[in-house]
Amino acid sequence: MTILVTGATGNIGRKVVDQLLTRGATDVRALTTDPERAALPEGVEVARGWLRRPHTLPAALRGVDRMYLAPTPDTVDEVLAAARDAGVRHVVDLSGEPESWWGSVTRAVEASGIAWTHLWPGDFFENALTWAPQVRAARTVREPWPHAASAPIAMDDIAAVAATALLDEGSHVHRAHSLTGPETLRRTALVERIAAALGEPVGFVEVPRDEAVAVLEPVMGADAVWYVDAVLGGFAEHAREATPIVEELTGKPGTTFAAWAVENVDAFR
Numbered sequence: 001m002t003i004l005v006t007g008a009t010g011n012i013g014r015k016v017v018d019q020l021l022t023r024g025a026t027d028v029r030a031l032t033t034d035p036e037r038a039a040l041p042e043g044v045e046v047a048r049g050w051l052r053r054p055h056t057l058p059a060a061l062r063g064v065d066r067m068y069l070a071p072t073p074d075t076v077d078e079v080l081a082a083a084r085d086a087g088v089r090h091v092v093d094l095s096g097e098p099e100s101w102w103g104s105v106t107r108a109v110e111a112s113g114i115a116w117t118h119l120w121p122g123d124f125f126e127n128a129l130t131w132a133p134q135v136r137a138a139r140t141v142r143e144p145w146p147h148a149a150s151a152p153i154a155m156d157d158i159a160a161v162a163a164t165a166l167l168d169e170g171s172h173v174h175r176a177h178s179l180t181g182p183e184t185l186r187r188t189a190l191v192e193r194i195a196a197a198l199g200e201p202v203g204f205v206e207v208p209r210d211e212a213v214a215v216l217e218p219v220m221g222a223d224a225v226w227y228v229d230a231v232l233g234g235f236a237e238h239a240r241e242a243t244p245i246v247e248e249l250t251g252k253p254g255t256t257f258a259a260w261a262v263e264n265v266d267a268f269r
Contacts (some may be wrong), residue, residue, distance in 0.1 A: 001065030002027045002090075003166055006079075009038050011126065012094060016068050023031055023163055031060050054078035061086035063182060069093040071084060073104045075133075080112040090173065092117045092165045094158070097178075101230070118176035122153040122240045123231075125181070125260045128190055130219045130227075135194065137267045140203045142215050146188045148232055149239035151180035154255040159247045164250050171248035177245060182254040183240045184234040186234075189253050194268055197261035202268075 003020060007013035008030030020028050028045065032038040034045040047060035051072040061067075061082055063247050069091050072079065081256060083091065093109050096102035109116045127185035131141045158179055165172040185193075188204045207215075209228060216224035246254035259269075 002029050002045075002063050004029045004047070004060065004064040004067045006029060006031045006033050006068060007070030008040065008046075009034075010070060012155050012159055012162075013070050014040075015156050016162045017041065017083045019156075019159045019163035020166065023167055024183055025163070025167060028061065029064065031057075036122075051075060053110070053202055057082045058086065061088065061104070063239070064088050066090045066169070067092070068162050068166060069109070071095055071102045071105045073102065074107075075234075076108040080108055080114065084112055084114055088113045088114055090166070092119065092140050092162050094119050095122075096120050106134070110211065115169075115173045117172040117174075119158060119162060119165075119208070121133070121153050121158055121179040122174060123235070123258055124152040124158075124252050125152050125154045125255070127152065127231075128194065128257075128261075129267055130216055131191075132220060132267045133199075134215060135202055139200060140205050141187075141191050141221055142207045142264060143187055144207060144209050144212050145232060145236040146204050146206050147186050148235035149184055149186045149189075150235045151184045151240045151242035152190075152257060153179050153181040153246070154260050156179070157250075157254050159248060160250045160252065177249065178243075179245060180240060180242045180254075182242055182244065182246070182256060184239055184250060185257060187232075193258045193261045196258065197265040198268055 005016050009032045030040050030044050031049050032045050033050045035048050049056040052075050067088050071094050091114050095105035126155040191202050191204045213224045213228050
């Protein structure tokens with residue numbers, strides 16, 4: 001039966017498509033707003049639609065058995081109603097603990113009556129790309145809490161877990177996977193690994209909260225306030241412990257931040 005990947009040209013959805021194909025999936029359908037420009041791999045069926053416009057979804061959902069659900073809290077109830085009406089049996093969602101910023105997705109999926117698997121990442125390696133402009137310009141990172149720590153994970157590892165859950169349902173239905181990378185790292189340690197990838201020193205400059213927001217606003221816009229206060233502030237208050245969950249679920253060790261930094265070093269040059 002067909003697997004639908006929503007957000008299939010987004011950061012994680014596109015990687016879910018690749019991970020499904022790597023694992024031998026053949027009936028993969030990718031949801032995108034612009035099929036002509038999607039540039040998806042050969043053999044993937046491309047469907048037009050948008051999660052934020054649920055009325056565009058019925059045709060894309062026809063014949064779908066399993067679905068990867070990208071987080072769209074504002075329309076998630078309507079999306080899940082359409083999936084249920086179409087006969088979708090299993091949803092693997094990118095969401096968060098019920099009290100988190102994506103918790104409404106978790107609650108809606110559980111209330112839908114469809115079998116579910118939750119993926120709950122706490123921090124992404126790719127968030128470090130918000131530092132790229134200041135690293136390129138001055139070889140510094142300016143934030144308020146140098147010793148704040150998290151256990152970030154590569155988006156590709158999240159996609160690998162999603163693909164595993166979609167293809168091996170028996171081990172994952174009605175389970176919530178709290179996803180971390182293989183290491184708990186302070187903010188300064190992340191900067192050190194970027195510096196090592198560059199082969200040049202990169203400094204960490206401790207700055208007041210308002211200055212950190214101002215530094216990030218050109219990259220994140222209005223989300224900079226939320227990111228500094230809720231995300232970085234949360235890391236300062238509570239460091240999430242790393243676990244080997246990626247290896248446990250996929251059979252492959254989780255990517256290290258050092259390896260990710262080497263692979264993405266050109267963004268910081």
